[in-house]
Amino acid sequence: MAAISYELIKTCQQSGARLGKIHTPHGSIDTPIFMPVGTLATVKTLSPNELKDMNAQIILSNTYHLWLRPGEDIISEAGGLHTFMNWDRPILTDSGGYQVFSLSKLRDIKEEGVHFRNHISGEKLFLSPEKAMQIQNALGPDIMMAFDECPPYPAGRDYMKASVERTSRWAERCLEAHQRPNEQALFGIVQGGEYEDLRKQSANDLISLDFPGYAVGGLSVGEPKDVMNRVLEFTTPLLPKDKPRYLMGVGSADSLIDGAIRGIDMFDCVLPTRIARNGTCMTTNGRLVVRNAKYARDFKPIDEHCDCYACRNYSRAYIRHLVKCNETFGFRLTSYHNLHFLLTLMQRVRKAILEDRLLDFREEFFEQYGFNKENAKNF
Numbered sequence: 547m548a549a550i551s552y553e554l555i556k557t558c559q560q561s562g563a564r565l566g567k568i569h570t571p572h573g574s575i576d577t578p579i580f581m582p583v584g585t586l587a588t589v590k591t592l593s594p595n596e597l598k599d600m601n602a603q604i605i606l607s608n609t610y611h612l613w614l615r616p617g618e619d620i621i622s623e624a625g626g627l628h629t630f631m632n633w634d635r636p637i638l639t640d641s642g643g644y645q646v647f648s649l650s651k652l653r654d655i656k657e658e659g660v661h662f663r664n665h666i667s668g669e670k671l672f673l674s675p676e677k678a679m680q681i682q683n684a685l686g687p688d689i690m691m692a693f694d695e696c697p698p699y700p701a702g703r704d705y706m707k708a709s710v711e712r713t714s715r716w717a718e719r720c721l722e723a724h725q726r727p728n729e730q731a732l733f734g735i736v737q738g739g740e741y742e743d744l745r746k747q748s749a750n751d752l753i754s755l756d757f758p759g760y761a762v763g764g765l766s767v768g769e770p771k772d773v774m775n776r777v778l779e780f781t782t783p784l785l786p787k788d789k790p791r792y793l794m795g796v797g798s799a800d801s802l803i804d805g806a807i808r809g810i811d812m813f814d815c816v817l818p819t820r821i822a823r824n825g826t827c828m829t830t831n832g833r834l835v836v837r838n839a840k841y842a843r844d845f846k847p848i849d850e851h852c853d854c855y856a857c858r859n860y861s862r863a864y865i866r867h868l869v870k871c872n873e874t875f876g877f878r879l880t881s882y883h884n885l886h887f888l889l890t891l892m893q894r895v896r897k898a899i900l901e902d903r904l905l906d907f908r909e910e911f912f913e914q915y916g917f918n919k920e921n922a923k924n925f
């Protein structure tokens with residue numbers, strides 16, 4: 547029996563977006579969903595209770611980082627990642643591939659895997675499909691990701707074709723090495739950059755291996771927004787309708803809505819928590835940099851339309867003061883608000899799908915956000 551299943555509840559008549567549920571060993575999640583990122587087995591500055599308060603249903607953690615520190619053996623000995631970090635809802639882990647390709651400058655990609663140097667100590671390391679599966683089997687998340695090659699953007703067609711073919715061979719090795727298919731679902735990752743025929747080749751290769759879910763990888767790596775949307779438009783229709791679809795590394799409000807419209811069910815990104823630690827907040831009226839001097843005597847909440855703990859209890863002036871003084875509580879409040887904002891946004895997206903009005907919702911949301919081409923970066 548498969549570890550997870552996808553239930554399609556409704557397709558939005560106006561946009562084609564999907565409302566669904568993914569049933570996992572640690573409970574069900576409502577899709578489309580945003581997954582907060584807990585890189586080192588913690589969503590930075592927030593406790594599991596706080597994440598539950600804001601209705602986070604699933605979080606993501608990083609194989610590469612947990613492999614290096616504290617090591618998957620310690621987490622396994624603790625009873626797995628859920629027990630180790632005291633989070634009893636679903637967890638997804640990535641494969642480590644993205645970090646190997648993004649953090650390590652010294653790497654050597656071979657058919658058997660990737661040789662590279664630890665980004666902290668400089669020590670020589672080797673990660674392969676088999677090793678990525680062994681680590682994720684030890685960590686014990688509900689959903690784990692296949693080890694793939696993450697090509698740079700832009701990449702030439704020849705490079706991309708070779709990379710797609712290697713990723714397919716690695717995906718097959720991941721399936722063979724996966725020891726706990728009844729308890730943990732392994733997702734394949736469709737690559738191919740902006741090349742439609744290569745996306746098709748990658749999707750076909752992976753679908754023939756019958757994964758319980760599929761991710762679209764290699765996006766949100768610096769390409770223009772319209773390229774991402776175009777790639778999604780020709781990639782998601784290739785994927786099975788009865789399996790979840792996950793767009794990796796996307797966390798800006800506009801991209802979440804546009805991804806859902808193109809049939810994506812799951813998203814993750816460090817963006818909301820990372821910018822929170824710079825004192826930047828996502829609000830219904832666009833981005834608000836609470837560090838700015840103009841908020842020194844502003845006693846309104848970060849977002850007057852938000853009912854999160856930070857907005858119900860604290861002012862821009864107070865949060866600005868804390869952030870300027872590097873007080874942890876300031877970063878906690880901005881992180882809380884930003885995650886609450888995206889999780890609430892996805893709730894509103896799900897409601898709009900249910901009511902067959904996601905395109906109308908998009909228009910209203912973008913209007914209030916002040917979104918246009920000139921300030922697209924203000925998300």
Ligand SMILES: [Zn+2]
Pocket residue numbers: 848849852853854855856857858883886
């Ligand atoms: Zn708030």
